[in-house]
Amino acid sequence: MPLLSVSGLSKTFRSGGREVAALDNVSLDVFPGETLGLVGPSGSGKSTLARVIMRLVSADAGSILFDGVDLLSLEGARLRQQRKRLQMVFQDPLAAFNPRATVASALDDPLRIHRIVPAGERRRASEQLLERVGLPTEFITRSIHEISGGQRQRVAIARALATEPDLLVLDEAVSALDLTVRNRILDLLVDLQRERGLSYIFVSHDLAVVRAIAHRVAIMDRGRIAETGPTPEVVADPKSAIGRALVAAVPTLRKAG
Amino acid sequence: MSEVLLRIEGLGVRYPKAQKPALSDVNLEVGRGERLAVVGESGSGKSTLALALAGLLPRGSVSGNITWPGLSAPPVAGRDIGVVFQDPGNSLNPVLRVGEQIAEVLVRHVGLSWPEAWRRAEELVGQVGLPDPARTARAFPHQLSGGQRQRIGIAEALAAGPALLIADEATSALDTIVQAEILALLDRLVRERHSTLILITHDIALASQFADRIAVFHDGRLVETGSAEAVTTRPSDAYTANLLASQIDLTTPPLIGEAL
Numbered sequence: 001m002p003l004l005s006v007s008g009l010s011k012t013f014r015s016g017g018r019e020v021a022a023l024d025n026v027s028l029d030v031f032p033g034e035t036l037g038l039v040g041p042s043g044s045g046k047s048t049l050a051r052v053i054m055r056l057v058s059a060d061a062g063s064i065l066f067d068g069v070d071l072l073s074l075e076g077a078r079l080r081q082q083r084k085r086l087q088m089v090f091q092d093p094l095a096a097f098n099p100r101a102t103v104a105s106a107l108d109d110p111l112r113i114h115r116i117v118p119a120g121e122r123r124r125a126s127e128q129l130l131e132r133v134g135l136p137t138e139f140i141t142r143s144i145h146e147i148s149g150g151q152r153q154r155v156a157i158a159r160a161l162a163t164e165p166d167l168l169v170l171d172e173a174v175s176a177l178d179l180t181v182r183n184r185i186l187d188l189l190v191d192l193q194r195e196r197g198l199s200y201i202f203v204s205h206d207l208a209v210v211r212a213i214a215h216r217v218a219i220m221d222r223g224r225i226a227e228t229g230p231t232p233e234v235v236a237d238p239k240s241a242i243g244r245a246l247v248a249a250v251p252t253l254r255k256a257g
Numbered sequence: 258m259s260e261v262l263l264r265i266e267g268l269g270v271r272y273p274k275a276q277k278p279a280l281s282d283v284n285l286e287v288g289r290g291e292r293l294a295v296v297g298e299s300g301s302g303k304s305t306l307a308l309a310l311a312g313l314l315p316r317g318s319v320s321g322n323i324t325w326p327g328l329s330a331p332p333v334a335g336r337d338i339g340v341v342f343q344d345p346g347n348s349l350n351p352v353l354r355v356g357e358q359i360a361e362v363l364v365r366h367v368g369l370s371w372p373e374a375w376r377r378a379e380e381l382v383g384q385v386g387l388p389d390p391a392r393t394a395r396a397f398p399h400q401l402s403g404g405q406r407q408r409i410g411i412a413e414a415l416a417a418g419p420a421l422l423i424a425d426e427a428t429s430a431l432d433t434i435v436q437a438e439i440l441a442l443l444d445r446l447v448r449e450r451h452s453t454l455i456l457i458t459h460d461i462a463l464a465s466q467f468a469d470r471i472a473v474f475h476d477g478r479l480v481e482t483g484s485a486e487a488v489t490t491r492p493s494d495a496y497t498a499n500l501l502a503s504q505i506d507l508t509t510p511p512l513i514g515e516a517l
Binding site for chain 2: 040042043149178179186205206209212215231232235247248250252253
């Protein structure tokens with residue numbers, strides 16, 4: 001049974017008298033322990049879909065079942081209860097955190113708000129989260145500003161893990177990082193998935209990175225799912241025009257000869 | 258190498274209050290008509306190099322020499338050197354029509370009258386592949402997509418017919434499909450005009466596809482330079498080798514096995 005089942009999701013944005021269909025009848029499933037890559041050009045709707053799943057943006061039509069519960073109908077305490085099982089990591093953690101946050105407060109907030117551990121144990125729980133994402137526990141006293149981009153993204157992942165979620169939505173979460181840093185974060189995500197059976201929705205415009213990390217891929221174009229399937233198959237033989245364009249656009253190292 | 262356009266000797270840049278220099282002892286020659294990629298990660302000094310070449314750094318922060326054997330007089334930024342920046346949303350003036358911004362370059366650096374400059378701006382809008390140039394020239398930046406704005410940035414940078422075009426992470430904010438289109442456009446325009454291109458990028462794969470030669474920067478130093486093929490297939494520096502090993506493309510073994 002899928003962990004997440006999206007069906008018939010539509011969302012239209014209205015601005016300046018124009019209507020833009022950001023999502024047009026989108027359906028997809030995410031199974032436990034798998035990574036679904038969500039790929040498409042700018043404006044294809046992939047980030048809107050991620051935000052609707054997180055209930056950050058409302059939908060006009062359609063349904064989202066999360067572990068059998070209709071996510072879009074939940075409000076108040078019942079929404080909070082489900083909501084902690086889905087967490088999101090954004091491209092720019094500096095924009096995603098309170099600018100005055102410390103590592104300690106960033107990790108303490110979800111533990112406190114969702115009552116994950118008793119007050120007296122929160123500091124220790126925060127330190128364990130830091131250790132799990134490969135940061136020294138001394139980092140707990142640092143300000144979010146003074147650590148590097150890669151370290152900040154590790155804190156963002158630690159914070160997302162704090163509520164012991166089943167699904168992480170990663171929206172261009174490694175796109176702004178240097179390559180070596182990016183690869184270590186990808187390794188961390190793969191390790192966490194193996195260890196905890198996490199599911200990921202990995203949103204990216206970079207098909208090569210998606211191919212490295214996603215079991216299945218959904219390619220979006222102008223608010224629709226243009227194509228979906230096991231990642232190796234879709235990349236080897238894309239059926240849609242947008243899929244072919246994305247494959248062709250991947251920069252490739254010049255080889256000898 | 259053919260005729261030398263510019264020669265960098267012992268270039269150093271230190272920003273005020275910075276603990277260490279942004280660039281140290283850089284020596285590099287760029288040939289006329291060459292397409293050179295300057296590759297590095299954050300903090301490598303690659304964008305500082307672009308600013309130094311364009312003369313956009315405060316005088317006191319720069320040491321060493323940049324000479325221009327290929328030019329008859331010292332270059333003027335905007336006329337002899339065009340720069341395309343990463344985010345055209347920031348580098349374009351939001352309250353001017355895009356055609357005006359291109360025309361302004363032509364009035365200022367080429368000495369055209371406003372009506373002549375406007376006509377030429379419309380031609381340039383067409384040459385960078387935008388539809389309905391007369392109408393697009395009258396648009397404001399916010400009315401265009403990111404890729405369209407970057408085409409305007411290129412039209413503006415090329416308006417005065419510069420000997421050197423510097424593209425500083427010009428496609429990093431764009432999706433991969435638009436990135437490929439913009440690079441193909443840059444490649445064509447630079448060839449047609451026999452301009453010299455310095456492509457500044459964090460992406461060594463991209464560099465290897467579009468450049469004749471690659472210069473790799475790390476921690477403010479030029480660690481390696483060579484033909485695109487030599488640098489990507491036989492790197493001489495350990496940092497370059499690491500950068501190449503970190504690449505993920507469609508032939509890289511996936512990090513995952515089967516789903517749980």
